[in-house]
Amino acid sequence: MVKTLAGFGAFGLFWGAWGAALPAVKAEAGVTDAQLGGALLMVGLGALCSMRFTGYLIDRFGGVVLPVTVLLFAACGVLPALAGSAVALGAALFLLGATSGATDVAVNATGSAAEASSGKPLMNLAHGLFSIAVVVSSLGTAGLRAAGAGALPVLGGVAVLIAVLVAVVLAPGSTRIKPVVAQKAPRRLEPALMVFGGLCALAFVVENAWQSWSAVHLDTTLGAAPALASSAPAVFAAAAATGRISGNALLRLLKPAQLLVAGGLIAALGSALAALAGSPWLALVGIAIAGLGTSVCAPTIISMAGAWAGPERRASAISTVTTIAYLGFLLGPALVGAASSVWSLPTALAGVAVLAVVVAALGPVAGRAETKHAR
Numbered sequence: 001m002v003k004t005l006a007g008f009g010a011f012g013l014f015w016g017a018w019g020a021a022l023p024a025v026k027a028e029a030g031v032t033d034a035q036l037g038g039a040l041l042m043v044g045l046g047a048l049c050s051m052r053f054t055g056y057l058i059d060r061f062g063g064v065v066l067p068v069t070v071l072l073f074a075a076c077g078v079l080p081a082l083a084g085s086a087v088a089l090g091a092a093l094f095l096l097g098a099t100s101g102a103t104d105v106a107v108n109a110t111g112s113a114a115e116a117s118s119g120k121p122l123m124n125l126a127h128g129l130f131s132i133a134v135v136v137s138s139l140g141t142a143g144l145r146a147a148g149a150g151a152l153p154v155l156g157g158v159a160v161l162i163a164v165l166v167a168v169v170l171a172p173g174s175t176r177i178k179p180v181v182a183q184k185a186p187r188r189l190e191p192a193l194m195v196f197g198g199l200c201a202l203a204f205v206v207e208n209a210w211q212s213w214s215a216v217h218l219d220t221t222l223g224a225a226p227a228l229a230s231s232a233p234a235v236f237a238a239a240a241a242t243g244r245i246s247g248n249a250l251l252r253l254l255k256p257a258q259l260l261v262a263g264g265l266i267a268a269l270g271s272a273l274a275a276l277a278g279s280p281w282l283a284l285v286g287i288a289i290a291g292l293g294t295s296v297c298a299p300t301i302i303s304m305a306g307a308w309a310g311p312e313r314r315a316s317a318i319s320t321v322t323t324i325a326y327l328g329f330l331l332g333p334a335l336v337g338a339a340s341s342v343w344s345l346p347t348a349l350a351g352v353a354v355l356a357v358v359v360a361a362l363g364p365v366a367g368r369a370e371t372k373h374a375r
Contacts, residue, residue, distance in 0.1 A: 001118065001122060009129050010073075011100075013136075014074070014137070016136065016141065020142050028081065029086070029088070032086075042090045042094040043097035046100070047101030048101065049097075054315075055315040057315075063173075066107070070103050077159050081151035081155045113311075124251065127295070131244060141154050203297035203325070204332060208329050209336045210290050236290070244299060255367065260301065267289075269293070272286070272350060275350040336351075
């Protein structure tokens with residue numbers, strides 16, 4: 001359990017700092033907005049190239065994969081601060097994305113294994129800790145940037161913190177977590193994994209749509225003051241952390257499929273309220289409700305996928321699900337942007353509410369798939 005929480009905490013520390021340090025990375029690399037946008041696509045490409053293979057490595061080599069991937073992730077996190085051109089930045093972000101995708105799979109697989117061994121829910125708590133770490137790291141980086149720190153001191157400092165976590169928490173005892181299968185090729189893509197992955201992708205579309213577009217919605221649609229509009233992502237993140245920690249506790253009373261249905265319905269309610277609100281403050285309430293609901297969906301689905309797979313191929317199954325889901329995470333903001341250009345931003349965000357309803361409606365299907373395999 002401790003390794004899982006430390007891994008998610010390290011993951012959140014970097015990505016919180018990254019968002020706040022991105023303007024400094026852009027300025028120091030000397031790239032335009034268009035060049036930065038192109039370079040950022042390399043993060044997703046790198047992740048998609050590494051995620052499925054990482055699951056196979058975990059099944060093949062055991063617990064040692066987690067500290068190795070996290071340490072590589074920390075090292076690659078410094079590379080964007082050293083880039084001096086668009087090409088160098090793109091290459092650095094590809095490596096960052098590859099190690100980030102590997103870390104994502106490793107921490108989720110470790111969490112699923114910890115749930116199975118302890119018999120207690122953990123994934124929502126771990127994802128909640130990630131959200132808290134993002135908020136804390138983002139605020140800390142904002143303070144360092146206000147004091148004049150550049151990208152290298154910020155990202156280098158985070159890399160040192162993560163390396164300490166690896167040395168103190170993640171590395172000790174990792175070799176005692178043995179491989180669970182003999183060396184073999186990754187398994188074929190099974191229908192149940194498509195269900196889990198597709199559901200998780202929809203959940204990520206909802207989540208990242210509000211994370212990316214909430215401030216723009218308050219600013220352009222509702223005319224909110226800049227300070228109020230810019231607070232929307234932080235409100236969403238804080239609500240997500242609260243929802244995940246609360247959802248972890250609720251799993252003592254509810255089945256995972258029931259929590260997934262409840263989360264999807266709450267996310268739909270909040271999304272509809274935020275999209276159709278006539279005032280910034282009411283929209284902010286809707287954004288918080290959407291954060292509470294959608295926050296539990298992805299961790300719960302990943303946990304269900306791990307339980308479905310069992311110990312012999314848990315990591316490979318989770319890597320498959322997270323790879324499919326990552327497509328939703330990447331495409332969500334772009335889909336909202338495309339829909340808003342055809343109709344309007346409120347209409348596009350109302351469509352996000354419909355997707356949340358779909359997640360809730362398909363929750364029992366995922367629950368039956370998990371139960372059927374367990375039998």
